[in-house]
Amino acid sequence: MDFLWQDLTHAAFWIAALQIIGVNIILSGDNAVVIAMACMKLPPKQRLWGMVLGAGVAVLLRVIFTLVVAQAMTYPFLKLVGGLLLFYVSIKLVTEDADGLRRLRHGLRLPDLQRVLLDG
Secondary structure (H helix, E strand, O other): OHHHHHHHOOHHHHHHHHHHHHHHHHHHHHHHHHHHHHHOOOOHHHHHHHHHHHHHHHHHHHHHHHHHHHHHOOOOOHHHHHHHHHHHHHHHHOEEOOOOOEEOOOOOEHHHHHHHHHHO
16 A cells, blocks of 8 residues: 555656546547537437437446557557557658659648648
């Protein structure tokens, strides 16, 4: 029990906990919108059950996926493979054309995208 008190007194523990809570709030907001849209046209009694079951299943799936990902992160070299795959995707996303301009997949040039994002 002493190890629990040691963790609770460190700032790093509370920063990590607040980060997890923040991500959870963002993901929950997205889920709430989807559940509300799905239940919008239901009769009132079914709407209530739809919202309760939808939120419950969303929480259950989040817990299950968290456990699966936490277990998967212990596999050797998984982070390296994931990083290499992300690197490959980023290289495929930004490529050089014959005219020397880097273009994104859908014909938008990288300088145009930078102008939109930075000046926006």
